[in-house]
Amino acid sequence: MIRHRIRPTDTLEGISVQHGIGISDLKRLNRLWQPNEMATRKFLYIPLRMCLPRFTVASIAHVNMQYKEELRR
Numbered sequence: 473m474i475r476h477r478i479r480p481t482d483t484l485e486g487i488s489v490q491h492g493i494g495i496s497d498l499k500r501l502n503r504l505w506q507p508n509e510m511a512t513r514k515f516l517y518i519p520l521r522m523c524l525p526r527f528t529v530a531s532i533a534h535v536n537m538q539y540k541e542e543l544r545r
Contacts, residue, residue: 474518484510485539492523 476487484504488495498504502516510516 474520474523476516476518478510478513478516482510483539487516487518491518493518497522 474491476491484495484498488498498516498518501519501522502513504510504513
């Protein structure tokens with residue numbers, strides 16, 4: 473089990489890409505039912521068996537950029 477410490481700049485999408493786990497799985501496993509619940513947490517737990525090999529920094533940046541664009545809409 474990975475214990476990911478949440479930083480103020482973290483997004484579910486970025487954590488998902490970083491660890492190679494689906495966003496829906498990440499939400500379900502950490503019982504994140506409401507959109508803003510991650511802000512009240514210090515850690516997210518990620519089972520190793522659900523992780524894929526790490527992606528590149530560029531792919532994480534791309535996902536974060538898409539998320540920020542959605543927030544502006």
